[in-house]
Amino acid sequence: MTRSAGLDALAAFLAGRGAAYAADRNTDPGSEPTTSALSPYLRRRLLTEEEVVRAALDALGERGSEAFIAEVFWRTYFKGHLETHPEAWSRYRVGLADARARLAAEPGLRRTYDRAVEGRTGIDGFDSWAGQLVEAGWLHNHVRMWFASIWIFTLRLPWELGADHFLRHLLDGDPASNTLSWRWVAGLHTRGKHYLARRENIRRYTQGRHEPAGLDEEAGPLEETIPPREVPLSRADAPPDGPVALLMHLDDLHPESLPLGRAEVVRVWGLLAHADGAMERVRAADAAAMADGLGRAAAHFGCPAEPAPAGWTEDVPVVAAWAPVGPSADVLPSRCQRVRRPWDERAWPLSTRGFFRLKRAIPDLTGA
Ligand SMILES: Cc1cc2nc3c(=O)[nH]c(=O)nc-3n(C[C@H](O)[C@H](O)[C@H](O)COP(=O)(O)OP(=O)(O)OC[C@H]3O[C@@H](n4cnc5c(N)ncnc54)[C@H](O)[C@@H]3O)c2cc1C
Structure with missing residues (x-):
């Protein structure tokens, strides 16, 4: 990677x-x-x-x-x-904890869940996609839509468990794309508009390889009383002039193009924060990507670049690329100044x- x-x-x-x-x-x-x-x-x-x-x-x-x-x-x-809707993430985390508690307390739900993640549902297509997710860590977008829809509307499993299963296995597992796509399929992102996987659509777009019977093609969308609240976008910091330490994380591993103004990077540290429960394959990809980023940073800035040691302190201001909602944002120290790319600032x-x-x-x- x-x-x-x-x-x-x-x-x-x-x-x-x-x-x-x-x-x-x-x-x-x-x-x-x-x-x-x-x-x-x-x-x-x-x-x-x-x-x-x-x-x-x-x-x-x-x-x-x-x-x-x-x-x-x-x-x-x-x-x-x-x-601008971080509650969609915090509610997902609470919903996941609740769903896990239900898994421990409800043997029927546990059996359905185990069959789904192990690819033993008997649903044509779904079972091979479940295997592909675990073996390859990647699924085609349309497959992700079918998988999530069957998970929610045919197997009637809590969507948060499916989103978590994706996040732990996908090599591209991303808090925003994953959580909001699952919410979109469920009918929570665009309220009342859900995505139903249909046998004919699956047959057509898998070129006849799969034609699952027994899908619930009539289910209604999931509902929530109040949608996640919109909050103003937090302001980014201006990079300070002069010497800084750059803290790199898994949401931005192209330090060469960061808008650092007149900051002079004298040291680079890498902070590796994986998704909760990420599979070994995902952790290895994260580690390889970070090693690559640190190597390029050392060459680009002409300074030492290494994994952040435990309990590090700095005598110069610490700067990082903006870390969006997720594991990197959770571990970035509060004293760190966060710069945002013009791309994100505008979009x-x-x-x-x-x-x-x-x-x-x-x-x-x-x-x-
Ligand atoms: C239930 C579900 C969960 C998903 N979870 C993730 C996830 O954890 N991480 C993730 O990166 N994407 C996720 N997606 C979005 C999408 O499926 C993948 O980004 C896409 O399949 C990646 O394949 P690609 O690189 O060949 O995409 P391409 O079609 O080649 O698109 C190019 C790039 O655009 C972006 N992109 C494309 N489609 C989407 C989309 N629908 N939503 C957001 N970005 C998109 C990706 O960065 C992608 O690499 C999810 C979609 C669904 C339906």
Whole structure:
């Protein structure tokens, strides 16, 4: 998991299947993905959204890259939305604790859950996707939608348990995209509008490989009395002039393009905060990505770069890239000054409601 592998994957995608992305992106052929599979790199900002969007515009032109760029903006949108609705995350955490308590107390629920995560439900498609998630740590977007929908509406399992299962196994596991996508499928993100997996849709977009019987195609959306409250976007800090220590974390591993103004980085430390209960494969990817980021930071700033030692202290101001809601934000020390990329600074205020406000602004934001 390195930036250079991400750049290779981006180049290969743009020179190959990128041209057919708009037509093919919903199909899961079960072999080579029809999409870019760049999400593990984007998740950790080994690649930034901005450079991926610019490369797509250059390679495919405005019209040829439109569908792909809109998807990249979904990621930006979810980040901005969770920043301004952090209750969606805290409620998920509370809901997860409640659901785990139910698993311990209700043997029927436990059996259904075990069958779902082990791929023993007997539902065509679902069982192989459950296996793929655990073995490969990645699922096609349409598969994630079917999986989450069957989990919630056919198996009637608490959505928080499914979101947690994804977050622990996915190589791109991301608090914003994951939590808000599960909420979207459930009908909580766009209130009353849920996503129902349908047998015919699955047959069509798996090219006939799967045709599950017995799905609940009539279920109603989940409901919550009050949606997560919107809060103003917290202000970022201006980077101080002069010597600073840069604290890197898993939400932003491209320090070379951070807006650091006239700060002079004299030391870099890496803070590794995995998702709760993350699988070994995910932890290894996190560790490899961090090692890559530290190596590049040392070369770029010409200073020592190493994992943050326990109980570290600094005699110069400590600066970090903005850490959005999630494990890195939870462990960043309060004395740290947080700088935000212009990309987020412009897009996040447009992400407080539905996606389409941000979508309309894409030409402005990309200068296309
Ligand atoms: C239930 C559910 C859970 C999900 N959990 C995650 C998650 O934990 N982490 C994650 O990165 N994505 C998540 N997604 C979004 C999406 O499925 C993945 O980003 C996408 O499948 C990654 O594949 P790709 O890189 O080939 O995407 P491409 O189609 O090639 O898109 C390019 C990039 O755009 C972004 N993107 C594309 N589609 C979406 C989308 N619908 N929402 C947000 N960003 C998108 C990703 O960064 C992706 O790498 C989830 C979707 C669902 C339905």
